[in-house]
Amino acid sequence: MSAVTYELIKVCKQSGARLGKLHTPHGTFDTPMFMPVGTLATVKTMSPEELKEMGAGVILSNTYHLWLRPGEDIVEEAGGLHQFMNWDQGILTDSGGFQVFSLSDLREIKEEGVHFRNHLNGEKLFLSPEKSIAIQNSLGSDIMMAFDECPPYPATYDYMKDSVERTSRWAERCLAANKNPDRQALFGIVQGGEFEALRKQSASELTSLDFPGYAIGGLSVGEPKDIMNRILEYTTPLLPSDKPRYLMGVGSPDSLIDGAIRGIDMFDCVLPTRIARNGTCMTSSGRLVIRNAKYAKDFTPLDHNCDCHVCKTYTRAYIRHLVKANETFGFRLTSYHNLYFLIKLMERVRAAIWEDRLLDFKEEFFESYGFNKPNAKNF
Amino acid sequence: MSAVTYELIKVCKQSGARLGKLHTPHGTFDTPMFMPVGTLATVKTMSPEELKEMGAGVILSNTYHLWLRPGEDIVEEAGGLHQFMNWDQGILTDSGGFQVFSLSDLREIKEEGVHFRNHLNGEKLFLSPEKSIAIQNSLGSDIMMAFDECPPYPATYDYMKDSVERTSRWAERCLAANKNPDRQALFGIVQGGEFEALRKQSASELTSLDFPGYAIGGLSVGEPKDIMNRILEYTTPLLPSDKPRYLMGVGSPDSLIDGAIRGIDMFDCVLPTRIARNGTCMTSSGRLVIRNAKYAKDFTPLDHNCDCHVCKTYTRAYIRHLVKANETFGFRLTSYHNLYFLIKLMERVRAAIWEDRLLDFKEEFFESYGFNKPNAKNF
Ligand SMILES: [Zn+2]
Ligand SMILES: [Zn+2]
DSSP, X not given: OOSSEEEEEEEXXXXXXXXXXXXXXXXXXXXXXXXXXXXXSSOTTOOHHHHHHTTOOEEEEOHHHHHHTTOHHHHHHTTSHHHHHTOOSEEEEOOSHHHHHHHOSSEEEXXXXXXXXXXXXXXXXXXXXXXXXXXXXXXXXSEEEOOOOOOOSSOOHHHHHHHHHHHHXXXXXXXXXXXXXXXXXXXXXXXXXXXXXXXXXXHHHHHTTOOSEEEEOSOSSSXXXXXXXXXXXXXXXXXXXXXXXXXXXXXXXXXXXXXXXXXXXEEEOSHHHHHHTTTEEEETTEEEETTSGGGTTOOSOSXXXXXXXXXXXXXXXXXXXXXXXXXXXXXXXXXXXXXXXXXXXXXXXXXXXXXXXXXXXXXXXXXXXXXXXXXXXXX | OOSSEEEEEEEOTTTOOEEEEEEETTEEEEESEEEOBOTTSSOTTOOHHHHHHXXXXXXXXXXXXXHHTTOHHHHHHTTSHHHHHTOOSEEEEOOSHHHHHHHOSSEEEXXXXXXXXXXXXXXXXXXXXXHHHHHHHHHTOSEEEOOOOOOOSSOOHHHHHHHHHHHHHHHHHHHHHOXXXXXXEEEEEEOOTTOHHHHHHHHHHHHTTOOSEEEEOSOSSSOOHHHHHHHHHHHGGGSOTTSOEEETTOOOHHHHHHHHHTTOOEEEOSHHHHXXXXXEEEETTEEEETTSGGGTTOOSOSOTTOOSHHXXXXXXXXXXXXXXXXXXXXXXXXXXXXXXXXXXXXXXXXXXXXXXXXXXXXXXXXXXXXXXXXXXXXX
């Protein structure tokens, strides 16, 4: 049996969204779920205890970054990433592919892998399917991702077809390279950009390899939301219903709901922590920019409808003061609240699936958050 | 009765150090004690819950900084500093005097107060005894400090004599300005530099005003340690034994012990949190610079003899990785440990006073920390 299995509990009669459970070597987690990102073996500003308290089940960590710092050998010697960072719940590691294609502008894609330069010091590096899996085996994550090419957006059909086919060949090499299939599940990544035929080809080639889970990659790279939704609509039905489906790099509240409606079970994004470090908060009534002068004497919580520790304890005026003074504790508070907000949003999404009313919930949420307004921002 | 009272429990037969209790409107705290510094209504990187967990009783906050950001009016409207920052234990605020003299180089000292420029934007400001107390009354601290002049080091006898006499006149004005003597105790500050006669004059003038507590100011400004100790030796006996004695701005482990031996009850310093943000830790075997390469694969705790949450949970290798990657959580861990270290050091100092063996404890501690080595650093 695979290290990670998916249990389908219920399909929402109104929307088709899936309620399920993800069983991993480090616990079982309800889906659809949102995974906080802990790039360098830490979810920025947060402690593992805080993440647990807010109900984060699985976190994502970045293979590329940990490979460079501190090095996967050190993490392995520490007993793996869980022990290194004191996190006893699920960990998903990406493959490093995205960073190779987004952080490095000097790269050469060959069949054996990618030659590129370290974004920190310019040093020459090489990453291949085998190398990525070896690093992820050293890290000991519960879910590993196959090493894929992340093509630029937009890309031509011919470029994308080459890329999809190479990604399929790389996926097969990744499967063969996994030393710990009983403890670490490897997910394949469906690519293909905006080309339905290529998404079909990618899904068909990858599902024939029988991965324990599938991700949809190459989205949230700049395409309009309706394009993303349309791609999800024709791609998720191509994936087996007894395996988890993970939409990579997506974390705006509207996209989480739209993704769930289209059959997605797992999401990750740096958005909640990144905007928190700029003082932007997600609230039940929409985006709140805490630096705004109107909050200087506002002694109410960040979000009146939030029961997180931050909202129960601190005022907008205090958080604004800290953020404006660049005090770390301010960013702890905004990060905590934003992560809590998305984790609770997914709880509400699951409740709505259970009650066969996810489309109604979407309407209510979009209206109160302000997504129905003209020119609404996506966070 | 004064808002803050001191209860003398015992004098160490070996050293003369005092064991006592400080009763404040926000709790009773054992002395000698170390107060973490929360400049801008936050002890950098820490939460109030963490400070409580480590046993911090009283924290210090800075009047000058809070005056500028967010403004004492906002803190007052929030219900005072305790409520603003969610801290229900003791708070001491300084007078702003030190910042006026250390952060601003354009200043003019007059009898009515000091004209100077805002260190953030150059704006012209004026601080006087009355203004400092009015701000501290708005902040609502349990212990307020009199507005004093902090003379440069070294200063001439004539300059210092003028300064001491002005500080005494200002102290009297501060007492008269305190609107809440029943809820906020005002401490006088003995100045006089290295001049024994002036320390005597300052102590005599201030004790005649009958403050509920006395601080010794103008130390730890660059003078050698033996000078500081000698000044303490002739100054503390000038202070009434039924009032608390506070040595301002001192927080290196050796000086905490040396100060206690000379009859000091309270200390504060940014040292533990400042060096933590550079990755330097205080441990039972001395300074530990976590960035050092030798800790890259060291999977032992920061301090083998520390039972703080950080030392029970994380390794040197992990903390080094975080600090080198400039991750906030790394600075949370080093800050937590350093504050815990000093708070526990004071617990051990109190236990040694109880057992009439503080001089023995000093020898043992100095030996294990490395203070007896030639060219030992003071932290
Ligand atoms: Zn909240
Ligand atoms: Zn410790």
